Amino acid sequence: MSAVDISVTPPASTNRRQLQQIITGLSEGVILIEPDQSITWANEAALSMHGATELAELGGTVSEYRKRFQLRYRNNHRLGEGSYPIDRVIAGEVFEDVVVEVVREGDDEQKWVHRVRSLVLTDAAGEPDCLVLIVADASDWASAEQRFERTFNANPAPAVICRLQDQRYIKVNQGFLEMTGHTREAVIGKGVFEVDVLAMADRRDLAVERLNEGATIPQMQAELNLPDGTTKLVVVAGQPIDLGDEACMLFTFMDLEPRRRAEVALRQSEERFAKAFRITPVPTFICNAESMQVVDINEAVTQTTHYASEDIAGKTIHEIGLFPSQQTYRQFCHALEASGSLLNVEYPVVRKDGEHLDCLVSAETVTIHEVRCYLISLMDITDRKRTEMELVTAIEAVMQDASWFSQTLLEKLANVRRANRPKGNDAYGLADLTAREREVLGHIAEGLADKEIAAELGLSPNTVRNHVAALYSKIDVHSRGEAIVWARERGVAGPPGRPKGRRR
Template sequence: MSQDVLTTETNRRQLQQIIAGLSDGVILLELDQTILWANDAALAMHGVSRISDLGENAKAYAKRFALRYRNNHPVPPENYPISRVAKGETFSDVLVEVTPVDDEERTWVHNVRSMVLADSAGEPESLVLIMDDVTEWASAEQRFEKTFNANPAPAVICRLSDLRYIKVNSGFLEMTGYTRDQVIGVSTYELDILDGAEKKDLAIQRLREHATIPQMQAELKLAQGGSKQVIVAGQPLELHEEDCMLFSFVDMDPRHKAEIALRQSEERFAKAFRLMPVPTLVCNAEDQVVIDVNEAFLDTLAYSSDDVLGKTVAEIDFIDDKVARARLFAVLEKTGSLDRVDVRIRKKNTQLIDCAVSADTVNIQDNSCYLLVLMDITERKRTELELVAAIEEVMKDASWFSRTLIEKLANVKSVNSPQLPSVSFTDLTARERDVLELICEGLADKEIAARLKLAPNTVRNHVSTVYSKLDVHSRSEAIVWARERGLFASDWRSKPSR
């Protein structure tokens, strides 16, 4: 064996000893493309334990491992890093995905570079393939890519070294109308996303400093002309080992349109509120503090604005019956609305008027409020009372009326509007229920006394108590009260009309 051969073999053994423990994978090839040796790291990066498992040479390696670029395109066998170095080519930072042909579930990402070792005469002697396992980094990059592209919030990434856009997601393209080719590779000077920013000087300074850009309003030019109001912010990050800035956006148009629609709605409400010909007020639902009243309220009740605004309904005290007021707001709190409930209203000069109150819950500037409308029914009430008085005179002795006629006369005087919740039938004593039942049969006090074997004065006391508990003032109202609740239905059906 010649001295040159011995020297070469010695150098190779020393080289193998040096690189055996390296974390980088190393594969040595002969000039004829034969795989001569590989360290443990290189074997592990291919999922094998023996050098022979890599293949005898570059062609055998290509049959055992499928390579793809990071864009998922397959690498032709002649462009495999091992084939390129076998041709004596030197290169660096080639990223490839390596997958065993017989196990497609396993994949590594290698960052590969090559070296050509020369002898003392400068002639190529050995070929070296050096690889770094960047699988974890590539997985993180892939997760970032998926998240970035799937994020509905518009975003672009700008490379800080030359201020050119290197990534854009679909949210940005949809918002602006640009195509991907109109953004990628374009500089921030051509597509100025900070144009019209309220703090543009600060944003540019932070961009130069590679620092976070706080949220600020800006005007973003659109592909088809025009512009869009947005909120933009920037966050520095490192991508592909380069300093970059991630810009994210919030489209202000939907919010702007919603604000306009809300303002127009509030203006329409305010106009309608002012022009309503009936007394109307708005109070806070929580504490009943009056927020606003219309002119009709002030004119009808003879108050000034200072008398009512900022004060509670209780302080103004325009609802004559405090119990009725408490019940009214209790029902409002429970159901959220009222429809034509009869309430007696006191003017500032203490004059009383009858009103049908309707109310609903409204939201004003994110506050729950009650809108109360007071319909003056004083004249209608007066007419009704005159009619009722006439009916009452006739019904003092209802024994000779038919049941149908009693119902019709009683219903004439009943108020058409719904009333606030009142006493229940169970609130009456057993004797009071008996008295009410006989009233509904059309019996006079003397007849009830005879039927129940009671003194006439006792019966009159029971009748008075029933009227008081039911909040009625006559036999006809008591009959209507019972009929509305379906009481004594069998008695009504069994009584023949006279």
């Protein structure tokens, strides 16, 4: 049966037995107390809600009831004498919806949650005749509320709940407190616009309108004012919910501050990179890693290659013709794809006017605006290599005889020339030499004098000199030093197995 609200004042002749018969079958518990504080009757529902099977287990008086049952409010605050609902009804107080947790003394396992209201029946003179406690079992409701509380508090997503009736906060979880720095006391009981969760919302008018209607508030960005005077960028949304019998609004939040800080840091980093890229004296390209299309160049590229931004923008490295051949371009791409970076690899580079440059090329993979790119830099070493060759030529010009050069110096000169000569010329001139001339050249490369070569080969000194003159003419050198360097560049050595002569 549903609850019965007994709100009329019965005549003095009210038959208590008839009253008891009316309320016996109610689903709500009913306890009758006399003005002298004796408990005279309880229906089966009231007994069951106390874990009792007979009236005596409730205690014969209000005082005994307090001894047998401990009552606490939902905040775990224990009720003292005078605060029990049964005390308050004895005092003639009429109240609604007092929620208490009831525990049997000495048995913490047995507990219930009661929703209690009072009723005072008076006699014809207006004096209390019968005091009534009407008890509803709210254990299931309390259990569900506890589960909600645990879930709400454990949820890492920041959230607050406001009561729609007065738009005041009634719950706040730890996530919101940690995100904002507010204390629980600074939030609970405050109005929605005191701790303003809709501050600076990009659709604030809509949010306020939906709040007043108790309707869903769509996601929108807002700036929360924090206790330290700063603000925090968030996404806020509102969802209507019911807590008990109260209509409420659940506000949830997503903290955008880390993303904003990351965006600011990224923007600052990109600005620093752009400035460094522009002013660096090293010619540098930025190109898309997938298409090899040039995205940007710095001023140093124009100074070195004579290409302007408008000559290059939107074109691929291959379309620009930066490398002199398809094979060189493919070698460069393959090396870059294999490791994602290069460091000082020598490549020929073609200037806009067609002149070839010798360059050391370095490259690194970078991400710009979430696109994978290559940062390619060039170091023009054309003048350096020309200077090295001029130095070698100058040294050779003053060499009349290499006999006074050390073997180490001769090897270094040969290495310098070998590093700077055009590729593919290793065998140039050797095919024109006779076998004897090769033998003579090999001994010259070992640093032997004509007399020593004659002794090695069993020839007269004049014959050796004739061979030397012939090979000088064939290999186009004019001194012994040049002949030694020329031979060492091509790996010419004396005949294997023969003892080497004296070196000077």
